[in-house]
Amino acid sequence: MRMSKLFFQTLREAPADAEVRSHQLMVRAGLVRQVAAGIFAYTPLGLRAKKKIEAIMREEMDAIGGQEIVMPVVQPAALWKRSGRWYEIGDDLARLTDRGGRELVLGMTHEEVITDLAAGVISSYRQLPLMLYQIQTKFRDEPRPRGGLIRVREFTMKDGYSFHADHASLDAYYPLIYQAYFNIFGRAGLEVIAVESDTGMMGGTMAHEFMALTAVGEDTLLLCDECGYKANRQVATFVKSEGAERKVEEALPLEEIATPGVDTIAALASFLDIPKSRTAKAIFLVATREEDGQDKEQFVFVIVRGDMDLNETKLTNALKARHLRPAQPAEIRAVGAQPGYGSPVGIQRERVLLVVDDLIARSPNLVAGANREGWHYKNVNCGRDYKPDLALDVVAAAEGYPCPICRAPLRSARGVEVGNIFKLGTKYSQVMEATFLDEDGKNAPMVMGCYGIGSGRLIASVIEKHNDENGIVWPITIAPxxxxxxxxxxxxxxxxxxxxxxxxxxxxxxxxxxxxxxxxxxxxxxxxxxxxxxxxxxxxxxxxxxxxxxxxxxxxxxxxxxxxxxxxxxxxxxxxxxxxxxxxxxxxxxxxxx
RNA sequence: CGGGGAGUAGCGCAGCUUGGUAGCGCGCUUCGUUCGGGACGAAGAGGUCGGAGGUUCAAAUCCUCUCUCCCCGACCA
CATH class of the missing domain: 3.40.50.800 (Anticodon-binding domain)
Structure with missing residues (x-):
């Protein structure tokens, strides 16, 4: 290509609204132009890099038996109603109506369509296993796009879906896709790590995220340098030993103390001159749960130790809740609790779901609120002073916490999720009736897996890693x-x-x-x-x-x-x-x- | 959705406080000189000052509403 004819423009200065390095460089080098928030156009140089990456994806997918297809971006709402996600997903799903008044959605992912497609073609176990993939546009109306191509609303994704006659077949296939993903990122010159992840609204039983470690990453990871444990903070666990060590302590009598103006954990700890770990933190949430096909709101009172943070993902999963939101002050008072001085003692017990972190159940004599402005309780003991509905691990792991495998201190790092793989199981095939006849002539739902990589985010991640003060330093495999x-x-x-x-x-x-x-x-x-x-x-x-x-x-x-x-x-x-x-x-x- | 910031030429910005002919650098066009790490000179093109309404003899500037974009958070198959 002759530069004199190329549609491009290099900029000496980066646009003022580009803060992330990869975004600045992609715009300055003339790879992409922003059209709207989270919506970009690729110009020839950027498109060539994108095509290079996608060619690698195709090769690796084909190598493990994938067959390429293309599914529509505009999809009938009926499919999403069948899977239930029409109702479950909020404003991220863009909905529209055609001239005939029919409801449509812009595909934010393609489980519904592929399951329907597969159901129409597959009728026998002899046709399984099967892996189909596409490289297609997705639209997710994200509340806040950011970082150039790191988080956008419209993007291209390589999404693959595998269909199996049983879980064993999926289990056997999963490592192949896992390795194929390392091959794709490796060939693109991007070092990634795979971490255990939340299955989120995708459902399923096992999931991994492929993370490029970079400071602009949106996810926090916890890594163990000793044994290699790695997990997204959303699911990371750790050894809670301290509470156990103090178990010997005897429960002391409950005592109300005046703490004027002390309405945060930090203030409380310094006011009483005790470590935060001797306090109990109250968090008020409202969970949306489905009961008998109806959405119901449930007030949830969570208690974690003062030195720790609640992990909402763990809690959401434990409650099988669809959604969690912070409770309004009025809602908090309505159950007999006082914001800033919240306590499990003396609340309207029947109106709240009381959840404690399992460490709270083992930690005696904590300081907690008294549900009265300016007052706290000393020597609050779970079990004696109040009885929780649930006691389980709901706190977020953090830097320095002991590794759940080997107890070495965990290290935290930021990462960009460039790909993910899920074992979906029969979540979609069941509700959408994607069944086949097995060897015994019985109808069974297909067992599915799904596997995604975002092209643009991958390019941005590569650039984020491979640049110097003068510009981009492309790996030759994906250079335009x-x-x-x-x-x-x-x-x-x-x-x-x-x-x-x-x-x-x-x-x-x-x-x-x-x-x-x-x-x-x-x-x-x-x-x-x-x-x-x-x-x-x-x-x-x-x-x-x-x-x-x-x-x-x-x-x-x-x-x-x-x-x-x-x-x-x-x-x-x-x-x-x-x-x-x-x-x-x-x-x-x-x-x-x- | 909460908090913060910004919309003036393709890009980066000034002008706004105190209303009075819309400017600067880069880029772009033409000509000349130059030519191995972002040349120089001369002459040009390019603007509904985000939009609407208002105040005023007069609005980029003051007032009201609104749209868009960026950052932090919430959120994130």
Missing amino acids: YRVYLVSLATKRTPEVTEVAERIYAQLQEAGIEVLYDDRDERAGVKFNDADLLGIPIRLTVGTRGVKNGIAELKLRRSEESLALPLADIAHQVQATVDAETARILAALVTEPLT
């Missing part, structure tokens, strides 16, 4: 072009143009993707753009070189340059392409499923 050919010709040096044109033709003939900077610009402009665009191999043709019969080859990722004889230059460039590609593939690893 592999070679950036710089001609330093001027009007007075037509011989340089001639050589550059010849090299351009030779490289193209050799099948090497080359971006030819034939613009009438000064050397500095071209070199700076080359750095910004980050094409892995730069070939420079100038007066000096031409005189000596050489062109200059420089890798974007290194400072050194190499003189290449003009004769046979395509072969030498190809060798460099191969070496750079091999360098990335050498980093691929076999990851056993943990």
